[in-house]
Amino acid sequence: xxxxxxxxxxxxxxxxxxxxxxxxxxxxxxxxxxxxxxxxxxxxxxxxxxxxxxxxxxxxxxxxxxxxxxxxxxxxxxxxxxxxxxxxxxxxxxxxxxxxxxxxxxxxxxxxxxxxxxxxxxxxxxxxxxxxxxxxxxxxxxxxxxxxxxxxxxxxxxxxxxxxxxxxxxxxxxxxxxxxxxxxxxxxxxxxxxxxxxxxxxxxxxxxxxxxxxxxxxxxxxxxxxxxxxxxxxxxxxxxxxxxxxxxxxxxxxxxxxxxxxxxxxxxxxxxxxxxxxxxxxxxxxxxxxxxxxxxxxxxxxxxxxxxxxxxxxxxxxxxxxxxxxxxxxxxxxxxxxxxxxxxxxxxxxxxxxxxxxxxxxxxx
Amino acid sequence: xxxxxxxxxxxxxxxxxxxxxxxxxxxxxxxxxxxxxxxxxxxxxxxxxxxxxxxxxxxxxxxxxxxxxxxxxxxxxxxxxxxxxxxxxxxxxxxxxxxxxxxxxxxxxxxxxxxxxxxxxxxxxxxxxxxxxxxxxxxxxxxxxxxxxxxxxxxxxxxxxxxxxxxxxxxxxxxxxxxxxxxxxxxxxxxxxxxxxxxxxxxxxxxxxxxxxxxxxxxxxxxxxxxxxxxxxxxxxxxxxxxxxxxxxxxxxxxxxxxxxxxxxxxxxxxxxxxxxxxxxxxxxxxxxxxxxxxxxxxxxxxxxxxxxxxxxxxxxxxxxxxxxxxxxxxxxxxxxxxxxxxxxxxxxxxxxxxxxxxxxxxxx
Numbered sequence: 148x149x150x151x152x153x154x155x156x157x158x159x160x161x162x163x164x165x166x167x168x169x170x171x172x173x174x175x176x177x178x179x180x181x182x183x184x185x186x187x188x189x190x191x192x193x194x195x196x197x198x199x200x201x202x203x204x205x206x207x208x209x210x211x212x213x214x215x216x217x218x219x220x221x222x223x224x225x226x227x228x229x230x231x232x233x234x235x236x237x238x239x240x241x242x243x244x245x246x247x248x249x250x251x252x253x254x255x256x257x258x259x260x261x262x263x264x265x266x267x268x269x270x271x272x273x274x275x276x277x278x279x280x281x282x283x284x285x286x287x288x289x290x291x292x293x294x295x296x297x298x299x300x301x302x303x304x305x306x307x308x309x310x311x312x313x314x315x316x317x318x319x320x321x322x323x324x325x326x327x328x329x330x331x332x333x334x335x336x337x338x339x340x341x342x343x344x345x346x347x348x349x350x351x352x353x354x355x356x357x358x359x360x361x362x363x364x365x366x367x368x369x370x371x372x373x374x375x376x377x378x379x380x381x382x383x384x385x386x387x388x389x390x391x392x393x394x395x396x397x398x399x400x401x402x403x404x405x406x407x408x409x410x411x412x413x414x415x416x417x418x419x420x421x422x423x424x425x426x427x428x429x430x431x432x433x434x435x436x437x438x439x440x441x442x443x444x445x446x447x448x449x450x451x452x453x454x455x456x457x458x459x460x461x462x463x464x465x466x467x468x469x470x471x472x473x474x475x476x477x478x479x480x481x482x483x484x485x486x487x488x489x490x491x492x493x494x495x496x497x498x499x500x501x502x503x504x505x506x507x508x509x510x511x512x
Numbered sequence: 513x514x515x516x517x518x519x520x521x522x523x524x525x526x527x528x529x530x531x532x533x534x535x536x537x538x539x540x541x542x543x544x545x546x547x548x549x550x551x552x553x554x555x556x557x558x559x560x561x562x563x564x565x566x567x568x569x570x571x572x573x574x575x576x577x578x579x580x581x582x583x584x585x586x587x588x589x590x591x592x593x594x595x596x597x598x599x600x601x602x603x604x605x606x607x608x609x610x611x612x613x614x615x616x617x618x619x620x621x622x623x624x625x626x627x628x629x630x631x632x633x634x635x636x637x638x639x640x641x642x643x644x645x646x647x648x649x650x651x652x653x654x655x656x657x658x659x660x661x662x663x664x665x666x667x668x669x670x671x672x673x674x675x676x677x678x679x680x681x682x683x684x685x686x687x688x689x690x691x692x693x694x695x696x697x698x699x700x701x702x703x704x705x706x707x708x709x710x711x712x713x714x715x716x717x718x719x720x721x722x723x724x725x726x727x728x729x730x731x732x733x734x735x736x737x738x739x740x741x742x743x744x745x746x747x748x749x750x751x752x753x754x755x756x757x758x759x760x761x762x763x764x765x766x767x768x769x770x771x772x773x774x775x776x777x778x779x780x781x782x783x784x785x786x787x788x789x790x791x792x793x794x795x796x797x798x799x800x801x802x803x804x805x806x807x808x809x810x811x812x813x814x815x816x817x818x819x820x821x822x823x824x825x826x827x828x829x830x831x832x833x834x835x836x837x838x839x840x841x842x843x844x845x846x847x848x849x850x851x852x853x854x855x856x857x858x859x860x861x862x863x864x865x866x867x868x869x870x871x872x873x874x875x876x877x
Contacts (some may be wrong), residue, residue, distance in 0.1 A: 351754030
């Protein structure tokens with residue numbers, strides 16, 4: 148049988164056990180209210196306090212200045228693929244720059260092209276999206292509408308360890324799969340978005356952090372729901388928000404602050420977990436082949452292959468028999484992917500590392 | 513302390529106790545899978561089966577023919593306010609007709625006007641939205657792009673008991689607050705939408721039923737997420753859907769089929785509940801004043817006033833002391849509103865009726 152703590156799914160991903168216990172309690176009855184969270188009005192004082200505390204916690208975790216607003220929206224990262232160019236590109240007469248570094252950044256580009264001119268500054272497809280561009284490979288234009296990139300590509304298992312782009316051009320980052328996994332320098336970002344279902348909570352809510360100054364000029368004629376100002380003015384309760392998902396996000400931010408102790412510590416834990424798995428790959432003498440270039444390895448998604456599809460199928464079958472799940476690579480790439488988001492414990496990662504060594508020993512013998 | 517079974521909230525509203533128990537179990541571990549539902553991949557076979565069964569159950573409950581597709585989307589009814597005119601009005605050269613019968617239908621109109629010509633066929637504001645138009649008051653045009661109306665206005669407590677519009681013009685209905693509360697004649701509708709948080713499940717998912725033929729002509733240039741075809745082709749898993757919310761919808765549809773026994777029975781129960789409360793109003797000799805005209809009374813939201821704001825405050829305070837909640841009227845209208853969606857039990861409604869009589873007796877003495 149599969150076990151929650153051995154769930155290496157690419158997302159929706161594992162959540163902390165303490166958060167699951169509190170979420171479960173809330174389904175029956177939220178202690179402060181006495182009602183099931185599924186039947187509490189989004190216009191209640193209690194829910195306004197949930198949103199306010201979730202926002203405050205994210206602000207504290209990221210050391211986010213008041214120049215940036217925090218919004219909780221629906222529609223996933225995919226709706227942001229459209230809302231961002233509607234705000235920043237439509238009617239601007241400028242060109243938006245996109246880095247095409249993998250499956251997800253590639254999805255954002257055609258949506259932007261519906262709203263204006265797009266220039267793909269870098270395209271990693273010919274190299275299998277195994278590596279990310281260095282700063283010297285990006286000819287960023289000072290008059291671009293904005294630069295868009297994805298900080299962590301979940302499918303290929305690559306992650307930026309520095310910040311691309313030039314300051315002065317709005318920097319827009321899809322942090323869906325590494326949000327709150329490490330500290331960031333928030334001043335260098337103008338818009339950050341992250342759906343919840345990796346590090347932050349259940350599917351159904353997306354966090355957007357936007358520099359307030361960007362909202363001073365908004366094209367006319369946007370649907371109210373696609374205009375960030377609607378959500379800002381209504382403190383994320385413009386229409387009925389996904390109450391339960393936002394509450395779980397609050398629980399996760401409390402866990403990060405109080406149990407983990409902040410993002411420096413979370414990042415240290417995440418580095419340790421990733422190193423354990425990459426070590427298992429690197430010491431396997433080629434039995435496992437990591438997909439990403441060494442310098443661009445993701446600390447969230449460890450993607451690798453075995454020498455044959457049959458061996459990969461055997462690996463997944465044996466892993467499943469021991470309670471591991473979610474290890475099959477994304478359907479677009481195949482292979483193996485171990486997603487080790489914030490809530491994945493070092494003990495579970497160590498168990499996977501040991502399994503990988505055992506499997507190697509058995510098959511190499 | 514508030515009690516789930518006495519939660520008369522306008523929405524998110526009460527859900528059946530058996531559904532809450534199953535949802536709670538799923539947070540810890542979905543029995544068939546062994547993992548928390550919050551960490552199960554939306555690409556899993558299990559979740560595809562959840563979507564398929566939820567769709568099948570809704571189809572069975574509504575006796576919906578295959579000419580109509582069922583989709584599970586995000587963004588609430590509010591996003592439908594835009595997606596519908598993007599599909600049916602944009603570039604059509606036609607005019608969309610809207611009935612303005614209350615707070616919610618009024619919200620839909622400006623969003624449609626962003627996409628093309630809109631004609632408000634009927635506007636009930638001058639009459640306080642207390643009554644709905646009769647068929648002889650609607651000068652429907654045979655060449656309209658579509659007719660849009662809201663079947664049940666939650667704020668004012670009115671509900672259509674027949675179907676407005678003319679067959680041959682696409683009929684679009686916001687059924688957010690009475691979906692699955694009674695049988696309908698699905699052939700007479702071309703597009704139905706309903707957010708979940710009244711009769712169907714938690715906030716965060718919206719059901720759309722659309723006649724497939726409407727999707728044969730879709731304007732070019734729609735963002736993929738706002739194009740119904742994306743969701744149709746992907747069986748509602750175009751991007752990461754709100755997994756938990758859709759699962760709870762499935763549980764509610766099972767409850768409707770197996771515990772309630774279908775929509776005829778649900779409608780009978782709902783009629784009985786509404787009659788009990790309207791009787792308490794009508795027999796109060798003017799102590800309680802119903803808002804809606806007699807013929808247009810909602811079976812979902814019973815809206816009434818007392819003779820003074822002070823008396824209303826006293827009513828709410830006494831009710832809260834006895835465990836009732838969610839009875840304050842919508843902030844735009846004030847007064848009292850008892851929302852008695854599917855999951856509200858006749859026993860709880862009887863308790864409220866008795867409370868209303870007691871309160872009358874006490875204050876009239």
